Amino acid sequence: MSLATEPELSRRAETRLRPLPALIFSSRWLQLPLYLGLIVAQVVYVVLFLKELWHLVLHAFDFSELQIMLLVLGLIDVVMISNPLIMVIVGGYETFVSRLELERHPDQPEWLSHVNASVLKIKLAMAIIGISSIHLLRTFIEAGALGTDKSHYTEAGIMWQAIIHTIFILSAIGIAVVDKISQPPRQQKG
Numbered sequence: 001m002s003l004a005t006e007p008e009l010s011r012r013a014e015t016r017l018r019p020l021p022a023l024i025f026s027s028r029w030l031q032l033p034l035y036l037g038l039i040v041a042q043v044v045y046v047v048l049f050l051k052e053l054w055h056l057v058l059h060a061f062d063f064s065e066l067q068i069m070l071l072v073l074g075l076i077d078v079v080m081i082s083n084p085l086i087m088v089i090v091g092g093y094e095t096f097v098s099r100l101e102l103e104r105h106p107d108q109p110e111w112l113s114h115v116n117a118s119v120l121k122i123k124l125a126m127a128i129i130g131i132s133s134i135h136l137l138r139t140f141i142e143a144g145a146l147g148t149d150k151s152h153y154t155e156a157g158i159m160w161q162a163i164i165h166t167i168f169i170l171s172a173i174g175i176a177v178v179d180k181i182s183q184p185p186r187q188q189k190g
Contacts, residue, residue: 076134092120143158
């Protein structure tokens, strides 16, 4: 049994919370199953990516250039969805649950050193715009078949996709502006 020094005992006493604040603060751990669930979703996306990649490799000589382009856009789409999953899993856990203590780890993501809820929102908004862009590009490529039985889209559907994409862009700009306005002004170095 080790005896604690006086400063160490003082530090422990300062960090000990009353029961209600302790319960409220401990409730952050309820988010852990959510982040673990997102890791499972990430595994599902890896399986989907490998399945689509295998499909592309098996039919590389059978598919037209357009079909290959659409499959590659699908692979990019999976990656673009997977990236914000990682940001939310790692950044959200670090911000809302507990520190990961990666400061000296050689693989620590650069963005993690300055992550907070605001940064996560902006990065997530930008990722959503990227995902929407890929979907819109796929739609425009497939729009050549518009009016035929092969088309999965209608003119109204394409118009709504473009409108929704524009709303995503305007929302991201709005989030960035609000974030900029809410930041305290920086002191000029002179």
